[in-house]
Amino acid sequence: MPLSTSEVLEAISRCNSTGGQKGRFWVLDPVDGTLGFVRGDQYAVALALIEDGEPVLGVLGCPNYPMKKEWLNYQNGYREILSRLTSASTEKSWDKGCVIYAKRGSGRAWMQPLVHKGKKFVWPNSARQIKVSTIDNPALATFCEPVEKANTSHSFTAGLAHSVGLRNQPLRVYSMVKYAAIARGDAEIMMKFARAGYKEKIWDHAAGVVIIQEAGGVVTDAGGHPLCFSKGMYLEGLDRGIIVCSGAKLHEKIIKAVDASWNSSSL
Numbered sequence: 001m002p003l004s005t006s007e008v009l010e011a012i013s014r015c016n017s018t019g020g021q022k023g024r025f026w027v028l029d030p031v032d033g034t035l036g037f038v039r040g041d042q043y044a045v046a047l048a049l050i051e052d053g054e055p056v057l058g059v060l061g062c063p064n065y066p067m068k069k070e071w072l073n074y075q076n077g078y079r080e081i082l083s084r085l086t087s088a089s090t091e092k093s094w095d096k097g098c099v100i101y102a103k104r105g106s107g108r109a110w111m112q113p114l115v116h117k118g119k120k121f122v123w124p125n126s127a128r129q130i131k132v133s134t135i136d137n138p139a140l141a142t143f144c145e146p147v148e149k150a151n152t153s154h155s156f157t158a159g160l161a162h163s164v165g166l167r168n169q170p171l172r173v174y175s176m177v178k179y180a181a182i183a184r185g186d187a188e189i190m191m192k193f194a195r196a197g198y199k200e201k202i203w204d205h206a207a208g209v210v211i212i213q214e215a216g217g218v219v220t221d222a223g224g225h226p227l228c229f230s231k232g233m234y235l236e237g238l239d240r241g242i243i244v245c246s247g248a249k250l251h252e253k254i255i256k257a258v259d260a261s262w263n264s265s266s267l
């Protein structure tokens with residue numbers, strides 16, 4: 001039986017899990033990419049179920065995911081394009097927003113439109129399976145990274161991109177929509193190198209990790225180790241940064257490039 005609004009709110013307010021290696025709990029980031037949200041750009045509603053320290057279910061609601069991948073890019077003026085389109089008579093046909101989800105071990109990740117134009121949604125309806133990109137040539141690959149300079153080192157990733165042979169400009173996107181973009185095959189790589197001392201939170205990654213893995217991709221820290229969701233609210237022991245790739249070949253190249261350039265970086 002579905003829960004009422006007040007029952008859902010009551011359940012959310014309990015929020016008493018401290019995480020850890022045992023047990024089952026939900027991780028919710030109600031607005032991931034707060035800056036993207038307030039700027040009318042990309043943001044995500046991210047939900048994951050963690051069982052015995054492993055994310056087993058991931059759901060990403062991406063209300064502003066655009067029709068064209070290029071419009072994800074903050075610097076391409078997505079907001080301006082969007083406002084021009086929505087102010088014109090095309091508003092009704094503007095098709096944006098999706099929900100992406102996956103269950104661990106199923107080998108499948110799914111995407112469906114966020115809005116069903118009044119139709120009752122009976123799964124699978126218009127849900128379709130998504131897979132990561134098959135591009136493994138760095139010259140053809142696109143990498144994503146946070147928009148905010150404060151959240152990652154753009155100069156370090158520019159150096160990595162150069163040494164690996166990535167030629168495309170980075171796709172700078174707010175929030176876990178970056179994970180969604182890779183799961184959908186709209187980009188091949190995500191890199192995030194936060195400043196020393198910043199501790200990544202489990203709710204900023206858990207849903208994305210399940211979705212990427214089930215869509216055929218790889219998520220590790222910069223040492224090539226899986227992210228650890230069993231030590232409470234932080235990704236404890238994270239080695240330098242987070243690397244998400246559509247496949248093992250690109251992933252290996254990035255990890256090697258990080259090792260080669262880390263000591264001479266100022267991070």
Ligand SMILES: Nc1ncnc2c1ncn2[C@@H]1O[C@H](COP(=O)(O)O)[C@@H](OP(=O)(O)O)[C@H]1O
Nearest residue numbers: 031032033034035146150151174175194198204
């Ligand atoms: N100084 C910092 N370095 C790295 N990440 C940070 C940060 N400050 C905040 N963040 C995290 O980065 C998330 C946004 O991701 P991105 O930079 O990829 O758009 C924020 O999620 P919220 O917006 O939910 O707080 C926040 O958890």
Ligand SMILES: [Mg+2]
Nearest residue numbers: 029032033204
């Ligand atoms: Mg967040």
